[in-house]
Amino acid sequence: MMKRIAIDMDEVIADPIKKFIEMFHNEYGTPLDFKVETGKELHECLPEASFEKVYEYLNQKGFFRDLEVIEGSQDAIRKLQTKYDVYIVSAASEFRNSFTDKYDWLAEHFPFISWENIIFCGKKIVDVDIMIDDRIKNFVGFDGRPLLFSSPHNLLLTQYERVDNWQQVLDKLM
Amino acid sequence: MMKRIAIDMDEVIADPIKKFIEMFHNEYGTPLDFKVETGKELHECLPEASFEKVYEYLNQKGFFRDLEVIEGSQDAIRKLQTKYDVYIVSAASEFRNSFTDKYDWLAEHFPFISWENIIFCGKKIVDVDIMIDDRIKNFVGFDGRPLLFSSPHNLLLTQYERVDNWQQVLDKLM
Structure with missing residues (x-):
């Protein structure tokens, strides 16, 4: 598997x-x-x-619908799918109006991710091996391999394996 | 925990x-x-x-917004919350229009369930100890305790522990 x-x-x-x-x-x-x-x-x-x-x-309705795609993420995820079962896991449940916007955004920019692999949640209690996230609160209690995706707010944290961009994700995982 | x-x-x-x-x-x-x-x-x-x-x-938009509540589920879940960390896990990702309807339905009928404990997904790859579900496909690969909630379509299945109603869930888990 x-x-x-x-x-x-x-x-x-x-x-x-x-x-x-x-x-x-x-x-x-x-x-x-x-x-x-x-x-x-x-x-x-x-x-x-x-x-x-x-x-x-x-x-606001629409906030999440037209966000820019983070550089390299589309190609990287397509490559990761050849080797891994890839899930999008977003804490959408905090914002009622975000669900449909996030879903439509994924359909537009990541049409190669099936609905079966989309998870909108609160606490990220997912049974996965690797988690790529910019918020360390999501790593609490997670016993797989966390990869902290760099964002200004987390740059001073040192306790987790870090990736600065999608090329570094590929270098580590492919 | x-x-x-x-x-x-x-x-x-x-x-x-x-x-x-x-x-x-x-x-x-x-x-x-x-x-x-x-x-x-x-x-x-x-x-x-x-x-x-x-x-x-x-x-159809609205389909999931005004469904009737299954008898006994509200009281039972309030009781379960005193002993367990309870998550609602629904395969909403299959139906784009269902997210907001399901979210609003939960807010109306289960206001005591936090947004942090609501998961809308496809495949139910959740890290939980017990899963209550009417679809055995959601038990595949799950290594906790599955409880098959009776519904006409699953009544001939025998391979899982079964609960016919919410009182039986309480009898088993409280």
């Missing part, structure tokens, strides 16, 4: 940060080349922003 | 069969007291029906 991989969506195959910055630009004039500081969350870096504002954006 | 239970939705806590029969009644005059034959699927029992017609209904 093929080993199973669980792959997160946001900040791993989809880019919500870029969209947030565009929305903050439109609402507050935040520069479009704004960078999230190392080790911080987006909402901690934007003076006008608040945790609530980020949640307001996340809850 | 509490043991985890995965609980299916359709034919376990929600009743799509009753709604199907009402829809067939409205479209074809099928009697409202129609019963699915033991060991058969609904679509095999209705002369006018076809597999495609059942799928057409399932794909």
Whole structure:
């Protein structure tokens, strides 16, 4: 049986940060080349922003529908599928309006992933061998191989095996 | 740590069969007291029906929003939560339009289940100790304790521990 991989969506195959910055630009004039500081969350870096504002954006219908694809993720996942049983595992249950947007986004950009391999959840209690995620909370209690996908907020963490991009994922797993 | 239970939705806590029969009644005059034959699927029992017609209904927006709650499931799950970490695990990914309907249905009838414990998936590759489901395909590869929740289509199967109703689930697990 093929080993199973669980792959997160946001900040791993989809880019919500870029969209947030565009929305903050439109609402507050935040520069479009704004960078999230190392080790911080987006909402901690934007003076006008608040945790609530980020949640307001996340809850808007359509937010997750037109995110940019993270570079290299499509080709890499197609390659991984030749050797692994690949699942997309996203914590969509936090945001009622995100389900259909995420589903349609996957159908558009990752049509080679079957509905059987799409998991929208809260806590990621999946029975897989490898988990690629940018949030270490999802590794708690996971006894497989975690790969921490680099994102500004996690760059200071050292306790997990790290991948900075999709080429590094392929170098490690193929 | 509490043991985890995965609980299916359709034919376990929600009743799509009753709604199907009402829809067939409205479209074809099928009697409202129609019963699915033991060991058969609904679509095999209705002369006018076809597999495609059942799928057409399932794909309609709203189909899963107003299903009746299976008797005893709400009280039973509240009791199970005192001893177990309870997850709702539904194969919603097969039907694009079902996500929001199922989410809103759960919010209405099971408001005591957190978003963190809701999983909409395809293949049920969940890391749990007990799985309550009416479809034995979901038990394949599962190495915990499966409980087959009785539904007409599964009544002839004998290879799994069976529960006929929610009182029997409580008798076994509490």
